[in-house]
Amino acid sequence: MAIQRNKITVVGAGFTGATTALMLAQKELGDVVLLDIPQLENPTKGKALDMLEASPVQGFDANIVGTSNYDETSGSDIVIITAGIARKPGMSRDDLVNTNAGIVKSVCENIKRTSPQSIVIILSNPVDAMTYVAYQTLGFPKNRVIGQSGVLDTARYCTFIAQELNVSVEDVRGFVLGGHGDDMVPLVRYSNVGGIPIEKLIPADRIEAIVKRTRTGGGEIVNLLGNGSAYYAPAASIVQMTEAILKDKKRVLPSIALLQGEYGYDNLFMGVPTLLGGDGIEKVFELELLPEEKAALDKSAESVRNVIKVVTG
Ligand SMILES: NC(=O)c1ccc[n+]([C@@H]2O[C@H](COP(=O)([O-])OP(=O)(O)OC[C@H]3O[C@@H](n4cnc5c(N)ncnc54)[C@H](O)[C@@H]3O)[C@@H](O)[C@H]2O)c1
Numbered sequence: 001m002a003i004q005r006n007k008i009t010v011v012g013a014g015f016t017g018a019t020t021a022l023m024l025a026q027k028e029l030g031d032v033v034l035l036d037i038p039q040l041e042n043p044t045k046g047k048a049l050d051m052l053e054a055s056p057v058q059g060f061d062a063n064i065v066g067t068s069n070y071d072e073t074s075g076s077d078i079v080i081i082t083a084g085i086a087r088k089p090g091m092s093r094d095d096l097v098n099t100n101a102g103i104v105k106s107v108c109e110n111i112k113r114t115s116p117q118s119i120v121i122i123l124s125n126p127v128d129a130m131t132y133v134a135y136q137t138l139g140f141p142k143n144r145v146i147g148q149s150g151v152l153d154t155a156r157y158c159t160f161i162a163q164e165l166n167v168s169v170e171d172v173r174g175f176v177l178g179g180h181g182d183d184m185v186p187l188v189r190y191s192n193v194g195g196i197p198i199e200k201l202i203p204a205d206r207i208e209a210i211v212k213r214t215r216t217g218g219g220e221i222v223n224l225l226g227n228g229s230a231y232y233a234p235a236a237s238i239v240q241m242t243e244a245i246l247k248d249k250k251r252v253l254p255s256i257a258l259l260q261g262e263y264g265y266d267n268l269f270m271g272v273p274t275l276l277g278g279d280g281i282e283k284v285f286e287l288e289l290l291p292e293e294k295a296a297l298d299k300s301a302e303s304v305r306n307v308i309k310v311v312t313g
């Protein structure tokens, strides 16, 4: 009996999109359709074919095609949106809002038509506001419209903690709440190494430095690259979320979710701990926060609201 593979569409075949497509195929999470604009159809086909030709060497069974035609994406289980412009040194993610809102809206109009049952994961920046735009345009239930930021921000945070203590990254646990901007909230109190709270292991001034570096982690890479933004860790983050959904793993991962009263916010998309499984965001975990943690989250929420206002008028 033939088992049908999952179908995953990646919109935007640039740095993050192409890297994501390759990682998805390498993990055999499904067949991948990589889509970019018609002017880039041949390079998109070329990237997909090049990836496919790596499959006999690496031993993965997954088809990968490039296209600019949404009909080829139809019936996708998951759609990942990486389309849009990336920032350059000196820019904030919010500077991308007008251009990327137009792009995300047009992409979502097509997805709504061709993959109406899909779960959509948004990467394009400023990602909290772009997830809002996607939700408005798609008209899908909130569990099927998910933004990626927290897995990446948490990965950076955990990398820096592991480096600080010279321990395995596998033993570091923590998470980052809030918007994907410089006032995101790494939750120090909930972070541990092998179960030991990091506050018992790292001096306060060093923790503060790690929190600061996490908040500006995207900018650090932008400044080093000079002409674009991070893509390896962002792609790995999207792939982890996709795997959690396609394998119904019920992972507890931070995602950008629509908040309707949780944490005291209404009608706001922002990063919170979620349960990711076959239905997308199956639950938002609400934690009790100390007054200073809530104040930091309020500040981050305010920044997200201000960007959303730009797109809602
Ligand atoms: N949320 C996150 O954590 C995170 C992480 C990394 C990157 N990003 C964001 O992801 C986006 C992409 O980054 P990148 O490094 O891949 O940029 P990139 O410039 O390498 O690729 C973007 C691609 O999108 C394509 N595109 C533009 N308009 C399109 C449309 N209407 N339909 C289909 N494709 C279209 C472009 O042709 C290009 O190939 C940026 O906005 C970036 O800021 C977010």
Ligand SMILES: O=C(O)C[C@H](O)C(=O)O
Residues within 6 Å of the ligand: 086, 087, 093, 125, 152, 180, 217, 218, 219, 221, 222, 229, 230, 234
């Ligand atoms: O920093 C950026 O502009 C890209 C992305 O949001 C990141 O955090 O790497």
